[in-house]
Amino acid sequence: MLMVTTVQVREAGDSDRDVLLTFHNRLYQGHRDQVVAKADLPLIEYRDYERTLQDDLQALLSDRNSHVLLAEAQGVAVGYITGRVTIEPRRVLPRRGVVEDWYVLPESRGSGAGASLLRRLEERFARAGCEVIESATWASNEGARRAHDALGFREIRVMYRKRI
Numbered sequence: 001m002l003m004v005t006t007v008q009v010r011e012a013g014d015s016d017r018d019v020l021l022t023f024h025n026r027l028y029q030g031h032r033d034q035v036v037a038k039a040d041l042p043l044i045e046y047r048d049y050e051r052t053l054q055d056d057l058q059a060l061l062s063d064r065n066s067h068v069l070l071a072e073a074q075g076v077a078v079g080y081i082t083g084r085v086t087i088e089p090r091r092v093l094p095r096r097g098v099v100e101d102w103y104v105l106p107e108s109r110g111s112g113a114g115a116s117l118l119r120r121l122e123e124r125f126a127r128a129g130c131e132v133i134e135s136a137t138w139a140s141n142e143g144a145r146r147a148h149d150a151l152g153f154r155e156i157r158v159m160y161r162k163r164i
Contacts, residue, residue, distance in 0.1 A: 079104035081117040097125025099135035
């Protein structure tokens with residue numbers, strides 16, 4: 001594990017596109033392949049994953065309701081988090097902050113980088129008037145589930161998927 005004494009979290013921008021795309025790919029392909037059973041991959045796979053990830057990142061960077069934050073340790077990017085403010089007027093707590101992507105390099109996990117990213121995103125959601133934050137992970141991602149639990153999340157819903 002990389003021993004990180006100080007993690008700086010900042011807003012990411014267009015100049016960070018390459019590192020963000022690298023993290024996006026590692027999360028949605030490399031890491032996903034470690035925590036999702038091979039038999040389940042067709043249930044979540046896209047036809048052109050590379051293009052889908054590029055489009056997704058572009059949409060996040062250009063959406064004023066989205067936040068893209070980058071964590072750096074000693075000037076080196078070690079992780080990122082993205083989130084979007086959503087409004088559902090029929091809900092009792094209508095304004096929600098939704099964590100969309102959250103990834104820290106394996107060698108930096110446990111260093112506080114992930115918690116720092118989440119705290120900064122949560123601060124932004126609070127300033128935007130959100131009263132609740134939600135996040136999702138793959139059911140078999142035990143590390144992410146432990147991180148969510150440790151950071152005060154509660155499991156509320158479980159999604160099932162079946163191929164027909």
